[in-house]
Amino acid sequence: MAETQGGRSLVVDAVTHRYPSGALAVENINLDIKGGEIIALLGPSGCGKTTLLRIIAGFIAQSQGRIIIGDDIVDALPPNRRAVGIVFQNYALFPHLSISENVGYGLAARGVDKATRQREAQRLLELVQLPTMSERLPRQLSGGQQQRVALARALAIKPSILLLDEPFAALDKNLRLDMQIEVKRLQRVSGITTLIVTHDQEEALSMADRVAVLSHGKLEQFGSPSDVYDRPQTLFVNTFVGASNRMPGVVVSADRTAAKVRLDAGAEIIARPAGGALTEGGRVTVCIRPEHLQFVGDETGFAGVVGMSLPLGATVVHEVTTADGSGVKVSQARIGETRALESGAAVRLAPLAPSLANAFPATL
């Protein structure tokens, strides 16, 4: 039994996969993951994130590209020889085996004797805080407990990489938060390079050191949670991660760091060219998050009419219809007595700062 292999790096090198029908599942994905990092693969369903996970695990042989774990190219290795731990969305515990046998399964496959197996299973069950459950069957455990067992089972083989496939999707909200903290704690303790596949942006942003956003099989952006949220590189990332108002406009003037855009809604604002260089006179889509819009008292900004105000506890969201007929959402922090806006009130809106409005070349 090798000593802990936690912290091995994972490189996804130009991986492309085609279905037998010829359709692309993932296209030219490059990820360079350092040892011990938690990475989230974030994207809507059908974006190819699960395919990528199965390629890394070895269940699918990619059409092109390489998977490198540590110093080894693992493409030729079948899944049972890659030492990649997986936690499945439905946990996939063996229903006929006790919890202890489930956790010790991988060790049995490696020829570890029974006494050692049981000792190791007990140690891992203590690690996931289920020390008294070893003789039970999986169906006698709750969803959260089953997930802890699935984690312990995956960790038992001392994997070089830990893959989690939508691990929290089946849990209710409170339990989900507990388990997210638990997984993060275990990951810190073991130092195992971890890849979480999820469609839940909050989960990705809160758990991962870096987030890889996928859409239609392509990698849209790979960066820290704050990069992805605050400095999105594509329109998709800007709208998929967090809420965003999309406002069409025309570029008046542009350089590398700032662009003056005339919004169809009727104002000239300064925006950050987020998706590469912009050309003067070109159509753009400007994304401004609801919390980055403010009501202004003077004649700057664009005009709108308040449709509805929704008090959501800590924030109030106002729905405003602009001059070109499109709707924008404005989120205001509720400080003191935030005055409720009457439906039909005329207001003017402007971004909080130029760096908080992102301009992307419009795609037709």
Added chain:
Amino acid sequence: MGTAPASRDVTSYGMGLAAPLALFFLVFFVAPLLQLLWLSLHNDTAALHWGFGQYLHFLTDPFSLGVLGSTLLLGAEVTAVCLVLGFPIAWLYQRVGPRLQTIIILIVLLPLLTSVVVRTFAWIVILGRQGIINATLQSLGIIDTPLKLLYTQFGVVIALAQVQMPLMTLPLITALGRIDPNLDDASCSLGAGSWRTFFRVVLPLSLPGVIAGCTLTYAAAITAFITQSLIGGGQMLFMPMYLYQQASTLQNWPFASAISIIFLLAVLAVVSVFTTLGRMSRGYGGA
């Protein structure tokens, strides 16, 4: 408000609806069985003198015990052949696309759609002295004289295995279909090879189907009068034919009844062994 409808338990309707079938069973199954038992407890063919003579005769007669033994053995052999050949088909069924699934299920069901007599005669054509196998082997020069395939234990086992195969494959397909495909992947990712995955995960979880299939195949194989008689011929004697001879040819009804009861008990014993195994398999785990 009437009180009767409110107090009526909805579950009580079930018994009433089952009554016609219960009556049918009582008249056409339980009653004849009791008559059979009554008949078997007579020492003479005219059924006038009570006694256990027929049972004593059977249980002390090496020939009769030999027929019982070879029948039970035949059932075991057919069941084993069906299990070994049927499992891969059921396994394959769960791993192919829907179009191939349709083809497989059609092939599996096809024997059920043709008469047992027709299927058995087909085997006579295949296994006979001038049959397909012998003719082929002879024309290829592999053998000089025809092999004796028909009227042998081997021939009976092969023919019965084909005839009874759906009874094994269908429960297996159902049982394998209930296994979460992720378990395969989980086992594999934990380092287990295909054989370990099969013996530690797939086989234990398919045991209910294995038990059901074995029970059905076994019961059908040992009572398959037509196939046993036609393929086995005069030289191979199994319980159903033995029973038929005693009752129909020799008119020894009490002895035939005793054979029936003993055969019934033997089958029940084997089936209950299967059932016990099935119950034990629910706690299957091991080390």
